[in-house]
Amino acid sequence: MATRELGTIETDVPARLDRLPWARWHWLIVIGLGTVWILDGLEVTIVGNLSGRLSEPGSGLDITQSQVTGIGGALYVAGACAGALFFGWLTDRFGRKKLFLITLAVYLVATAMTALSFDAWWFFLFRFLTGFGIGGEYAAINSAIDELIPARFRGRVDIVINGTYWFGAFAGALLTVPLLTALPVNVGWRVAFGLGVVLGLAIIIVRRHVPESPRWLFIHGRNADAERLVDGIEREVEAEKGTTLPPARGSVTIHQRRSTGFVEIGRTLFRRYPRRAVLGLALFIGQAFLYNAVTFGYAQILQTFFAVPSGHTGYYFAAIALGNLLGPLLLGHLFDTLGRRIMISGTYLLSGVLLFVTAWLFGIGALSAVTMTACWCVVLFFASAGASSAYLTVSEIFPLETRAMAIAFFYAIGTAAGGITGPLLFAKLVGSGEVSQTVVAFCVGAALMTAAGLVAWFLAIRAEQRSLEDLARPLSAADPDAPTTTQLGRA
Template sequence: MALGTIRTDVPARLDRLPWARWHWMIVIGLGTVWVLDGLEVTIVGNLSGRLSEPGSGLDITQSQVTGFGAAIYVLGACCGALFFGWLTDRFGRKKLFMITLAVYLFGTAMTALSFAPWWFFLFRFITGAGIGGEYAAINSAIDELIPARHRGRIDLAINGTYWAGAAVGALLTVPILTQLPVSWGWRVAFGMGVVLGLVILLVRRHVPESPRWLFIHGRGDEAEALVRGVEETVEREDHVTLEPVDEDKKIEIHQRRTIGFGTIAKTLVTRYPKRATLGLALFVGQAFLYNAITFGYAQILQTFFKVPSGNTGYYFAVIAVGNLLGPLLLAPLFDSVGRKIMITGTYVVSGVLLLGTAWLFDRGSLNATTMTICWCVVLFFASAGASSAYLTVSEIFPMETRALAIAFFYAVGTAAGGITGPLLFAHLVGTGQVRDTVIAFVIGAIVMIIAGLVEAVLGVKAERRSLEDIATPLTAAEKSPTMAT
C-alpha cells in the first residue's frame, strides 16, 4: 500500500450530508452500547442486597458489591479504555468496536456463572474493560460519521441513553428480586445483558469504518468509495441532489500507517495543555458525582428509608428517566446556544442542586419519594453535563489522537472519581450515619461546580464546526509533494 500526501474533501462531504436513514443505522448500531453500561451498573447496584443474602451462592457483603465491586468494574473500564483506545487509533474504529463488545459479552456471561467473590470481581473487571474500550471506539466513530451541525445533539442524546439501560435494569430487578429464588435470580439479570449485547452485535456488523481514519492510514480509495456509496444512497432514498463541496474545503494529509504513542501524548500535553486541563476537569467532576452516588443508591434507600431490597428498582427507574430526559431535551441547545454556556450551566446548576439536596437530607426533611424527586432534578442537568464531557474530548483534539484522548481522559477522570468515589461512598453510607452520607454528597457537588467553572474559563466553542477546523489533524502539517484524490 503506497503512502503519500493527498488532498481530500471527504470530511466536508460527510459534514454536508442531510440527516438520513444511514445516520440512524450509525446511531442504533453504535449508540446502544450505553444502554448496556447503564444496565450493568444498575443491576449490580440494585442486586447488591440480594447478592449478600444467605443462599445467593456468593459469600459477599453488600458493601463489598457496591464498594470494591464497583471500584473493580471502573478500574477495568479505565484499563480497557486506555488499551483499546490505543488499538482503536492504530487499527481502526470498526475492528475495535466489534472486539470490545465481544469482551463485554464474555465478561458478563462469566459474571452470571460466579461461584466465589474472586470470580465475581475478576469478571466485573473484564466486563468493565469491554465497556471502557467501547467508550473510546464508539465516541470517536460517532463523531467522525455524524455531520457537524448535528454532532452535539446526537452525541449527547446517545450518551444519555445510558439511563435508558439504567431504567430497564432497575425494572428488571424488581421481578427478579421478588419472584425468583435468591440463588439464581441475579444470574438471570446478568444473562439479560448478554442477550441485549448479542442483538447489538447483529446490528453493528453493518456500521462502516470511519472514512476519516481510512484516508489518514493510507486507504484513501476505500474512504472515497465508502463516502461515494453513502452519497448515492442518500440521494436515492431522500430524493435530493448533493452539490459538490468547494475546493477550499479540501484538506491536505500526509498518510501514515501508524502514529506513535509518544507523538500522541506530546500533542495532548504540549500542543493543547488548556484543552487537556479542561478534559480532566469535566471527567473528574462528572465521574465523582455519578460513580460516588449512583453505585450506592439502593443502599441509601435501604439504610436510611427502610425500602425493601425488592422495591429499590422502582425508585431508580424514576431517577433514570430524569437522567434520560436531560440529554434528550437539552441536547439541541448545545448546538444552538453553544457548548461553553451549556456545559458550564449544567455542571454548576447540578452541583448547586446537589448541595441543596444534601442540606435537606441532613435536616431529615426527605423521605424515599422526595429524595427520589430531588435526585431527578439534580441529575436532569448533571446527565446532560456528563454526556457533554465525552463530546468535548472527542472533538477538541486532532483526529489521529481522538480515541486515545477519549480513553485517557475517561481513565484518569474516572479513576479519580469512579474508583475513589465508590470506595469512599460505600464506607460513608455503610456507617449508617446521615452526616457521613451528606459529606459524600457535598464532595461530589463541589467537584462538579469546580469543573463547570473550568469550562467557563477554558471551554472551546465547537458547535457546528468541522472536526478538522476545531483541531487540525497532526498529519496535515507535514509537507510532501501533493497527490490528489
C-alpha cells in the same frame, strides 16, 4: 484486500460528510453504535440494585453489600479505565470498526461469566473484565460517532447517544424488581446478568453493518476505500431525499501514516493543547465521582436510611434513571444552538448547586425515600447532559490521529480519580449509617461538579457546528500548525 500505500493526498471527504442532510444512514450509526450505552447502564444499575440480594444468605456468593458496591464497583471502573487505554491505542492504530466489534465481544463473554459466579473472587474478576470491555467501547464508539455524524448535528447526537446509558439504567432498575421478588435468591441475579448478554448479541448483529470511519481510512493509506465509502453514502442519501447534494466546500492535504506514537500523542495533548487537557480532566473527574458513587450506592442509601426492601429499590432507581434520560433528550439540541460553553458550564454548575441543596435537606431530615429520589431526579436531569458533554468534548477538540487515545486517557484518568474513589468513599460513608457522613459524600460530589462547571466557563471550546478538522488540524495535515478560529481565540 485493501491497499495501504502511503503518500500525500488532498481529500474533501470531511467536507462531504459534514454537508450531508440527516438520513436513514445516520440512524444506522446511532442504532449500531449508540445502543451500547444501554448495556453499560443496564450493567451498573443491575449491580447497584442487586447489592442487597447478593449479600443475603443463599445467594450463592459469600459477599457483603458494601463489597458489592465498593470493591465490585471500583473494580468495574478500574477495568473500564484499563480497557479504555488499551483499546483506545488499538482503535487509533487499527481502526474504529475492528475495535468496536472486539470490545463488545469482551463485554459479552465477561458478563456471561459474571452470571456464573460461584465465589466472590470470581465475581470481582469478571466485574473487572466487564468494565475492561466497556471502557474500550467508550474510546472506539465515540471516535466513530464524531467522525461519521455531520458537524451541525454532532453535539446533540453525541449527547443523546451517551445519555441512552440511562435507558439501560431505567430498564435495569425495573427488571430487577420482578427478578428479585419472583425468583429464588440464587437465581434472579444470574438471570439479570444473562439478559445483558442477550441484548449485547442483538447489538453486535446490527453493528456488523456499521462502516469504518472514512476519516481514519484516508489517514492510514486507504484513500480509495474512503472515497468509495463516501460515494456510496452520498448515493444512498440522494436516493432517499430525491435530490442532488450540493458540492462540498473545503479540502485538506494529508501526509498519510500508519500509526502515531505515544510520545507524539502526549506532546499533542499536553504541550499543544494544555488548556483543553485541563478542561477534559475537570469534566471527567466531576461527573465520574458523582455518577459512579450514586449508581453503585443509591440502593444502599434507600435501604440504610429509609428501610426500603432490597427487592423494591429498583422502582426508585427507575425514577432517577428517567430523569437522567430526559436531560440529554431535552437539552441535547441546545449544545448545537446555544453552544458548548453555555451548556457545558451551565449543566455542571446547576447540578452542583442543586446537589448542595439536596445534601442540606437530607441533613436536616426533611426528605423521605420519595422526595429524596425526586431531588436526585432534578439534580441528574442537568448532570446527565453535562456528563455526556464530557465525552463529546474530548472526542472533538483533539486531532484525528489522537482522538480515541484522547478519549481513553481522559476517561481513564478522570474516572480513576472520581470513579474508583467515588464508590469506595460513598460505600464507606453511607455504610456508617450516619446522616452526617452521607451528607459529606453528597457535598464532595457537588463540589467537584461545581468546580468542573467553573473550569468549563473559562476553557470550553466553541465547537458547535464546526468541522473536526477546523477544531484541531490533523497531525498528518500538510499544515498541521495552521491556526484555526478556535486556536486564534480561547484555545
